[in-house]
Amino acid sequence: MKFTKDQLERYSRMLALSDFSLKDQEALQRTTVTVVGAGGLGCPTLRLLTALGFGTVRIIDHDVVELSNLQRQTLYRVEDIGKPKAKAAADNLARLNPDVKFEPILDSINERNAVKLVEGSDIILDGLDTIAARHAVNRASVKLRIPYVYAGALEYYGNITTFIPERTGCLYCLLGTARDDPQRTCSTVGVTPVILNVIASIEVQEALLLATGKEPHLAGKLMYVDMRTLSIDSFEIHRNDACPVCSGNHQDGSEATKVSTSDEITVSALCTNSFNIIPPKNLSLDLESIGERLRVSHKVKVSGLFLSVELEEGITVTVMKKGTAVVKGVTDPDEALRLYKSVVEM
Ligand SMILES: [Zn+2]
Incomplete structure (x- = not known):
């Protein structure tokens, strides 16, 4: 794979890093990464992936841009209000890096379509805001053996881990049948853009390691970040041998998330x-x-x-x-x- 003069200049600050080579940049260019959800977490994640030169970026989102999004979803402009996010995100990101191929999908990910929507991607990154949708992504990740960087943030807190099928446990091992709490959403308790950017940056760091064949930091580890006290903790998480999603016992638990x-x-x-x-x-x-x-x-x-x-x-x-x-x-x-x-x- 040959890089043009402009591309070498564009990526020069990555290539100057002691542990990042031209081969690594090529690996990014060959990688298809899917970001599920182009909201608070998805926007900063998408911006970084695009700037870094991941080859193909698939954006799955069913929602439309509204005024209350602009406090944290900085891919969008006032003139994007009312437009589908996946389309507005792809249009705006294309102006940041024309090397990247974008695949906007204006759809809501669910149990019925998750496999089809993430198929063909090398890495899945989380930008979702419901547990139900994340379970659908998790099942598709396990089925297609695609690593899934799970992340979530609310108020000042966020957590993140990387699930690697057949190596680590999965989201169901971690959360079981936990459901969304309708009393605690970003519109009721709020969310600061700062935690979203921190968590998104860690997601992209995991994606960089996965794409370049290096060991991700958060495989088998859940990281918890609290911006109110500026503290970061991580602890080990384990596979549940009886997990209906990843242990081979195929009652897949989907009823719990509908x-x-x-x-x-x-x-x-x-x-x-x-x-x-x-x-x-x-x-x-x-x-x-x-x-x-x-x-x-x-x-x-x-x-x-x-x-x-x-x-x-x-x-x-x-x-x-x-x-x-x-x-x-x-x-x-x-x-x-x-x-x-x-x-x-x-
Ligand atoms: Zn599991």
């Missing part, structure tokens, strides 16, 4: 008064004609990939062409489902 389903449509709670809706199959919606119907009485924005409609003040539904959607401004999942159905005419 939120709710109705008519095969999955409705799951997101961070702010909002819900993610996933239909059982690709609906291939005709967004233009839905837009025409709704435009009579509502404010509607249609781009090739998505449609966003304000049904009432503060209540918006954003639908992707394949039928997945985000309903914002409601507190009740049944109400979210009803609004979704009224938009797509189900």
